[in-house]
Amino acid sequence: MTSNRFAFFNGEFVPIEQAQVSVMTAALNYGLGVFEGIRAYWNADDGQLYVFHLREHMERLRRSCNIMFMNLPYSVDELYDLTVELLxxxxxxxxxxxxxLVFKSDHTIAVRLNNMTDAFVLYAVPFGQYIPGTAVRACVSSWRRIEDNIMPSRAKVSGGYVNSALAKTEALLNGYDEAIVLGGDGQVSEASAANLYIVRNGALITxxxxxxxxxxxxxxxxxxxxxxxxxxxxxxxPIDRTELYVAEEAFFCGTGxxxxxxxxxxxxxxxxxxxxxxxARLAxxxxxxxxxxxxxYRAWCTPVYIDEGA
Ligand SMILES: Cc1ncc(COP(=O)(O)O)c(C=O)c1O
Known part of the structure; x- marks a missing residue:
């Protein structure tokens, strides 16, 4: 596996080791960032790297920014171009x-979102499977999913992944592969970092x-x-907990x-x-x-390399 060499940071491409922040950074202390997770897939036959749904991810990043009072000075088109250039x-x-990742970069003890400085970094790493194995064993977590009036659950907020990490860790330490997290209302929400479908009577339910x-x-x-x-x-x-136990099939889905x-x-x-x-057919x-x-579905995939396409 190769490793990554660059980041787009503070408005320019720099060697990855130069993309550094201070220990005093507000985002590091308080989780004040929003981010995306995007995959690019190598197609050896085409000699091409395809980024999957790049535009949709950048649109969600901008929506997360809006929820979290983050100012991202790049349009979706610019973010799209920067990603292709980085790759x-x-x-x-x-x-x-x-x-x-967009984050509050001020060195301050203050806890707020307004009147702060926003920074943007973009990097990419070689990546294989996120959840190992071809099929997984899951448990219902004792941790509940963050509720939208506690922390925005529809935004990818850095601090929100404390919830994901707690659920995932509990599942792994108890011998499972992944957690299923219930919402505050006790109904099924999602996994630690993926959504969930079950199959009942031949229909997909989510x-x-x-x-x-x-x-x-x-x-x-x-x-x-x-x-x-x-x-x-x-x-x-909505899906009840015990529907998980009577489902014909179930699967997680997510970029990772x-x-x-x-x-x-x-x-x-x-x-x-x-x-x-x-x-199996969907996978x-x-x-x-x-x-x-x-x-x-080729339009969902952004080719990175100009000369090597099919
Ligand atoms: C908490 C959480 N839920 C669901 C998902 C799945 O979202 P997506 O399919 O957009 O990657 C993710 C990210 O992968 C996530 O972090």
Missing amino acids: RREAFREDAYIRP PPITSDILEGITRRVVAHLAQAELGVPVIER AEVKPIIEIDRRPVGSGAVGEIT ELYSAVVRGCLPA
Whole structure:
């Protein structure tokens, strides 16, 4: 694996070791940042690196900024171009993960969002699987998902990932692969850093965007693929905890998680205990789509390299 060499920081591309902040930075002390997680997939046949849904991620970054009083002096188009430029400089010929981060850079003890300075950094690293294994065992976490009136759950706020880290750590230390986090109302919200679908009576079901979830881009992609490609209906509605135990299939989805089958929840097998058929077909479709293998969905993939395209 190669490592990363550059960052776009304070308005210019610099060697990654020069992208540094002080220990006094407000964002480091109080979690005052918003970020995105974007994937780029290497397609060896095309000799091309494809960034998946780059524009949608940058649009969500700008929405997160708006919620958190962050001033990002770049348009979605500029963020798009900066990302392509960064990846060209890195010259990755493998899968990568791209991280834009907007944060409060002041050196102050004050805890607020207004009247502060915003900084922006963009970097990318080679990246493989986020959740190891082909199928996972999950537990319902004792931690509840951050509620929208406590901390914006639809924004990717740095500090909000304390909640994710607590849930994930508890799951791992208890021998599971991933956590399913309930909302304040006791209904299923999402995973530690991924959204969730179950299958019941042949239909996909996922919690609505009012269930304190992150409005996941993969969640929307999955809904589209299920309906358009598999003819599987998609229902957004609250999900009870025990529905997890009677689901025919279940899976996590997210930029990091991709489409990750769940075969066991709270020590109960999901369906037959093997990867479900709809889940398997969606995982396969998703992986073809993100690598730019399906012409119908090529527009969702931004090619990075100019001369090496198919
Ligand atoms: C808390 C949380 N929920 C859900 C997701 C899935 O969102 P997306 O599909 O946009 O990556 C993520 C990020 O991957 C996340 O961090």
